Amino acid sequence: MLTDLLKPTTSSPARRRVTVGEVVFGGPAVPVIAGPCAVEPGYVEHALAMRAAGASMLRGSVFKPRTRPDAFQGMGEEGLVLVEKARALTGRPVLVEPLSVEHVELLTGRVDAFMIGARSMQNTPLLRAAGRSGLPVVLKRGMAATYDEWLAAADYVLSEDNPNVILCERGIRTFETATRNTLDVSAVPVLRERTPLPVIVDPSHGTGIWSLVTPMALAAVAAGADGLLIEVHPSPEHALSDGPQQLRPATFADLMARLKPVAEAVGRAL
């Protein structure tokens, strides 16, 4: 039964490995997914720079669920062409976020994994469609979702006979406003006790401030995270969305350099 993946166990459950292209989540290595908040012109060159800095996989969303209707909503189909080029050129798998069942259909066959964003965590028709696609699904925690609700959302994907779910902690909403969200690093050890599914962490949305991304990335891996999702933009001050939390490529390379000894200190590798 798939839903055994969500049953609490008395001992820490054996980790389940989820493979995206040649990248393995839940094994000894800690893959890092990197990319801009949204695909913008120049994405292909940027993707090469991210691969050079150590990215295992590319983030490349073309539909953006923005708070306001007059904000940039993503490049859509035109952006998807850039994602496909970057994928072909770098040989790295790509992670793209659908916002609707229709997007799932459009993206299937052209991307390597789906990201279900925090705002969509309880969009049950979307979860089912992503599940039916058979592709790996990175399921972000809703901004106010408990662990139980998050795992129940995962169960919508798993129930479609798709065991390839990766859970992604991205910060919860609290009273503290100095950070965009409060990154709940505890989610990592809690979920590792409750489920064999890989758990990764997004310190970019989790903090909203670029200077906090590296220390929180180190913290996440020290706590046992199975991967990271990092926003990197060639020129954050000109980014069409989420500029303040995106790293420059050089800062990302520095993060990777600092991450390596921490991963090794907890018995992992990059």
Next chain:
Amino acid sequence: MLTDLLKPTTSSPARRRVTVGEVVFGGPAVPVIAGPCAVEPGYVEHALAMRAAGASMLRGSVFKPRTRPDAFQGMGEEGLVLVEKARALTGRPVLVEPLSVEHVELLTGRVDAFMIGARSMQNTPLLRAAGRSGLPVVLKRGMAATYDEWLAAADYVLSEDNPNVILCERGIRTFETATRNTLDVSAVPVLRERTPLPVIVDPSHGTGIWSLVTPMALAAVAAGADGLLIEVHPSPEHALSDGPQQLRPATFADLMARLKPVAEAVGRAL
């Protein structure tokens, strides 16, 4: 410009009236929308009882966004037939929740208004589709949405040239667990200062406990609410969802009797 509806004003803005069938939200009367959490067999008889107890409009959802995939997900098309019967028999307009763009298309022409649930508040394709339908939209506040984010979500509907948005406070997630959510009654006077759109309150989800529904309904109207959304079930202990928060018809009738003098005390009517 429609988005003037969302501009802060120095004085309290003139109320905008939104009409659903013959029911007016934002005028001197305080309409009450009542019905079970989900449409179940027996809905038609129940609708007659709710009309008799004073309901102005009927709640009748057939697609339910449940936390777990193995929970009752609504009667779907079969339930919609019951909703149409109840609508014809009672002469009361019906409010139904779509979960996807496809649902909006299915429901258009068969219901009087759309409810966008808390989990869908930032489902932007759904907001746009509901906006394009031209039908009035009851937009529930997301569980962790600020007033600003809620109004920005309303703007997705308004931006489709649909000015018929009714905002519905339904409780926010806080640290207090004795109630299902914390009903933020302050949302009523805050939003009445910020927008002319009608603001209604759902004390059923807002508290999660039937015995708190009547006092919180009175509080909401005393604070200036333009309407109420109340869960009523003929037999809550047998309800397929949300049993603990649904009122029996007799308790609902009692609520309506107690509400009348409070509405009058603040210059409103039922």
Next chain:
Amino acid sequence: MLTDLLKPTTSSPARRRVTVGEVVFGGPAVPVIAGPCAVEPGYVEHALAMRAAGASMLRGSVFKPRTRPDAFQGMGEEGLVLVEKARALTGRPVLVEPLSVEHVELLTGRVDAFMIGARSMQNTPLLRAAGRSGLPVVLKRGMAATYDEWLAAADYVLSEDNPNVILCERGIRTFETATRNTLDVSAVPVLRERTPLPVIVDPSHGTGIWSLVTPMALAAVAAGADGLLIEVHPSPEHALSDGPQQLRPATFADLMARLKPVAEAVGRAL
């Protein structure tokens, strides 16, 4: 046993009446405690104006637990003299906040009731000292306290053989920042089910914005509150603390006029 006051009951417990001077909390009337955030020069004249506007009791704190050490910390002993004058002149009982055991000793015999502020809700030596004084204690809910923790704090007072506890909801801290706190009106019906102790509401701290005080005061009484605590200042723009949330005397008089029909609508009086 005193702690029976805190035991959950299957039916709504009979209300306990707590008397301060000639003012009764928990009976059919809804007393209103009014006064400035902190005692300032001019307090005596202001007290007369508040009595004229309908205040049953006076708020008059002379020690202020301010967030920053360089903020006004209250008039201390000098202010206490003003409080005593106001009390003698108006014939109204006074409510004063001690911050330490030493303050309890200083105030005993000179004030009619103690207010334990939100920041002090779990200051156990202070709770015990207030309990031992025998004076009625208005116990504010901590900013992040659950109902259970609040009642446990009340038990520290009750355990000193002092049954005269009045619970005061004053807003909790949530993610919403448009209001200073989120006034949890549900606390009123929840606590009325759990304890016979009177429950009053402070919409001034609960909202932090003067224009929201009146609608939330009406909401609180409609929900069953046994009293109100309202900040009123002769000239809020010159107040030494909490200016934005204090009512002018004329606005307070208007609140009282609008409160009367609401209280009557729920079977209470002013």
Next chain:
Amino acid sequence: MLTDLLKPTTSSPARRRVTVGEVVFGGPAVPVIAGPCAVEPGYVEHALAMRAAGASMLRGSVFKPRTRPDAFQGMGEEGLVLVEKARALTGRPVLVEPLSVEHVELLTGRVDAFMIGARSMQNTPLLRAAGRSGLPVVLKRGMAATYDEWLAAADYVLSEDNPNVILCERGIRTFETATRNTLDVSAVPVLRERTPLPVIVDPSHGTGIWSLVTPMALAAVAAGADGLLIEVHPSPEHALSDGPQQLRPATFADLMARLKPVAEAVGRAL
């Protein structure tokens, strides 16, 4: 000016070192303070075991601010004698929590540093008294305190000409109930940007679950924490308070062994 310690700076401020006995916080080493939640009989033997496992300093509270009045409130003066014995025997400095000004006076000269607990973070008379003592003060973050409020509380101590403040993150209250609190690891890098004061982390209260303490301790140090505060009890199942979150001595020794490489990976030592 002392309050320069709290001024935001454009670059990361130079770290300030706070010395307790021979233990230095804010330098290259990461001291670990360990001990039971409350001093209980057997404390002296336990202290020796903690020193053997690598504790730099001992936690030894004798006055406990418990939620309920019928819970164990600490051993008081009798426990203080045990603390003094342990201090003499181990040569390790001791950290003790006062709940009132009177406690500060009682403890001065007998302990090495004061801990101001989360419930007391805004107890301004206590903060001032601790400041005046001249002893180092470990100031825990209040359960619902923003960074700004926490630093303002620190300013009450600093304003008494006492620059020896150590900030301690111990988890904040959020909607998630699977953990006792949500440990906000981001507090470490945020505060390191805002203040030169040392920042330590208490993963025991921060999680409330012993199995999460080690991963969160590693995370805290990876994020840059200047120290740790860990609850260790010889027999947690018999502890008079907070049993579920206390480590056994052997688990604590394991934590220390796993911490060493992580500290080194981020350029620190134990």
